[in-house]
Amino acid sequence: MNSVRVWRSAxxxxxxxxxxPLLTAASVLVIWExxxxxxxxxxxxxxxxxxxxxLFASAEASLIFQHTLPTLWQAVSxxxxxxxxxxxxxxxxxxxxxxxxxxxxxxxxxxxxPKMALAPIFVLWLGIGFASRFVFATFVCFxxxxxxxxxxxxxxxxxAVLLARSVGASRIQILRHIRFPFAxxxxxxxxxxxxxxxxxxxxxxxxxxxxxGLGFLILYAGSHSNTPLMMAAIVVLCLxxxxxxxxxxxxxxxxxxxxx
Amino acid sequence: xxxxxxxxxxSPPWQIGPGDAWAIARPVAMPVLLGAAxxxxxxxxxxxxxxxxxxxxSPGNVLTVLVANSPLVxxxxxxxxxxxxxxxxxxxxxxxxxxxxxxxxxxxxxGIFPNLVLLELVPKIALAPLFMIWLxxxxxxxxxFSVFLSFxxxxxxxxxxxxATDRSAILLCESFRASRAQIFFxxxxxxxxxxxxxxxxxxxxxxxxxxxxAEFINGSRGLGYLVMFxxxxxxTPLMFATTLALCVFGTMVYVSTAVVExxxxxxxxxxxx
Numbered sequence: 291m292n293s294v295r296v297w298r299s300a301x302x303x304x305x306x307x308x309x310x311p312l313l314t315a316a317s318v319l320v321i322w323e324x325x326x327x328x329x330x331x332x333x334x335x336x337x338x339x340x341x342x343x344x345l346f347a348s349a350e351a352s353l354i355f356q357h358t359l360p361t362l363w364q365a366v367s368x369x370x371x372x373x374x375x376x377x378x379x380x381x382x383x384x385x386x387x388x389x390x391x392x393x394x395x396x397x398x399x400x401x402x403x404p405k406m407a408l409a410p411i412f413v414l415w416l417g418i419g420f421a422s423r424f425v426f427a428t429f430v431c432f433x434x435x436x437x438x439x440x441x442x443x444x445x446x447x448x449x450a451v452l453l454a455r456s457v458g459a460s461r462i463q464i465l466r467h468i469r470f471p472f473a474x475x476x477x478x479x480x481x482x483x484x485x486x487x488x489x490x491x492x493x494x495x496x497x498x499x500x501x502x503g504l505g506f507l508i509l510y511a512g513s514h515s516n517t518p519l520m521m522a523a524i525v526v527l528c529l530x531x532x533x534x535x536x537x538x539x540x541x542x543x544x545x546x547x548x549x550x
Numbered sequence: 551x552x553x554x555x556x557x558x559x560x561s562p563p564w565q566i567g568p569g570d571a572w573a574i575a576r577p578v579a580m581p582v583l584l585g586a587a588x589x590x591x592x593x594x595x596x597x598x599x600x601x602x603x604x605x606x607x608s609p610g611n612v613l614t615v616l617v618a619n620s621p622l623v624x625x626x627x628x629x630x631x632x633x634x635x636x637x638x639x640x641x642x643x644x645x646x647x648x649x650x651x652x653x654x655x656x657x658x659x660x661g662i663f664p665n666l667v668l669l670e671l672v673p674k675i676a677l678a679p680l681f682m683i684w685l686x687x688x689x690x691x692x693x694x695f696s697v698f699l700s701f702x703x704x705x706x707x708x709x710x711x712x713x714a715t716d717r718s719a720i721l722l723c724e725s726f727r728a729s730r731a732q733i734f735f736x737x738x739x740x741x742x743x744x745x746x747x748x749x750x751x752x753x754x755x756x757x758x759x760x761x762x763x764a765e766f767i768n769g770s771r772g773l774g775y776l777v778m779f780x781x782x783x784x785x786t787p788l789m790f791a792t793t794l795a796l797c798v799f800g801t802m803v804y805v806s807t808a809v810v811e812x813x814x815x816x817x818x819x820x821x822x823x
C-alpha cells in the first residue's frame with residue numbers, strides 16, 4: 291500500500307518535470323506550423339510539421355525505411371565493435387606499463403584532433419560500401435570509450451586492490467570483481483558519448499559518398515529541393531540516435547541493478 | 551620510478567643516476583618511439599610492397615607534397631581556421647548569455663534545458679544540408695551550422711559553473727548588501743570561468759568539425775573542400791597532406807583556447823574547476 295503511494299508520487303513528480311519542456315516543444319511546433327501557413331512559406335524552404343508528419347503515411351515512408359536499415363545497422367555494428375576493441379585496449383593499457391606509456395598520450399592527444407576529417411581516407415581505402423562506414427564508425431566510437439574506461443580502471447581505489455591482493459586474488463579476479471565494477475560508471479559515460487558518435491560517423495561517411503542510407507537520402511532530397519523528405523529523413527535519424535542512446539541507458543540501469 | 555629513486559638515495563640530488571635518467575625520459579620516449587616505429591613501418595612497407603601512391607602514399611611522400619603545396623594548403627587552411635574562430639566567438643557569446651539566462655530563471659530552465667539536452671543526443675550533423683537550403687552555399691551557412699554544433703557545451707558548462715559557486719561566498723556578499731547583479735558579475739561569474747573554459751574547449755573542436763563537414767558537403771574553399779577535391783582527382787598524397795593539415799589546424803584552434811584559458815588563469819588566479 292505504502293510502496294504504491296511512493297511509486298505513484300514518484301511518477302507524478304516525473305510527469306510534472308516533463309510538462310514544461312513538452313510545452314515548449316509543442317509551442318515551437320505550433321508557431322512553426324502557423325507561421326508556415328500564414329506567411330505562405332514555400333515548401334522547399336520550410337515545410338510545415340504536419341506536412342512532414344503526413345509524409346510518413348505516404349508511399350515515401352517505405353523509401354525512408356529502406357534507407358534507415360543500412361544506416362542503423364552500420365552504426366550499431368560499428369558501435370558494438372568499438373566497445374569490444376575499447377574494452378580489450380583499456381585492459382591491455384591498464385596491465386602493461388609499456389603499452390600505457392606508449393599509447394595513452396596518443397589517446398589523450400587524439401581527443402582534440404577533429405577525427406571527422408579522416409572520413410574521406412576511410413572511403414578511399416574501403417570503398418563506398420558498408421566497410422568504410424562501418425570501420426569509420428568503429429574508429430570514432432572507439433576513443434571516447436577507451437579513454438573513459440582507462441580512466442576508470444586507473445582510478446580504482448588502491449586500498450581495494452591491495453586488500454584483494456593480500457587475500458590472494460589473481461589479477462583476473464581483481465579485474466573482474468574490483469576494477470571492472472568500479473570502472474563501470476566511467477565506461478557508460480564514454481559509451482553514451484560514443485552512442486551518438488556512431489550515427490554521426492556513419493552519416494558523415496554517407497554524406498561523402500554512398501548510394502544508400504539516411505545521409506544519402508538527406509543529400510539526395512536536398513539536391514532535388516524535396517525538403518519535406520529531407521526533414522522526414524532527419525527526424526528518423528534523430529529517432530534512431532535517441533534509440534541507440536536509450537539502449538545504452540537501459541543497459542546501464544540493468545547492469546547497475548544487477549551489481550547492487 | 552620510485553624504486554630507482556630509492557636505489558640512488560645516497561647520491562646527492564643533483565647527480566642523476568642512469569636509472570633515473572631513463573625513468574624521467576620514459577614518459578616522453580615511449581610515445582615518441584611508438585610513433586617513430588609506426589611511421590618507419592609505414593614508409594618501409596610502402597617502399598617494399600611498391601604500393602602505388604594513389605592507394606597509400608608513404609609518409610615521406612605526404613610530407614614532400616605538403617611542402618610543395620604549402621601555399622595552397624595555407625590559403626585554404628586560413629579560410630577554415632578563420633571561419634571556425636568566427637563560429638566559436640558567436641558560440642561563446644550565445645553560450646554565455648543563454649547559460650546565464652538559464653541559471654537566473656528557473657522557469658526558463660525547466661522549459662528549455664531538457665529540450666537542449668535532447669537535441670544534444672541526436673546526430674545534429676545530419677542537419678548540415680538544411681542549413682545550406684536556408685542560407686546558401688557560402689560562408690554564412692557554414693558558420694551558422696558550426697555555431698549550431700558548438701554552442702551547447704558552452705551553455706551547459708556556464709550553467710554548471712554558475713550553479714557551483716560557493717554558497718558561503720554568496721551569503722557573505724548578500725550580508726554586505728551586494729545586489730544580485732554585483733554578486734553575479736563579481737562572485738558567480740569568476741567562479742564559473744574554469745567551467746566555462748572547459749565548455750569552450752569542447753566547443754572549439756565542435757566548431758572546427760562543423761566547418762569541415764560543411765566544406766565536405768558543399769564548399770568552394772577551405773581544407774574540407776581541398777580534401778574532397780583531391781580525393782575526386784585521385785590525388786591521394788595531396789589528400790593525405792591536406793588531412794594532416796586539417797588535424798594540425800583543428801588542434802591549433804583547441805590549443806589557442808587553452809592558451810587563452812591559461813592567460814585568464816594567470817591574470818585572475820582562477821579557482822580550479
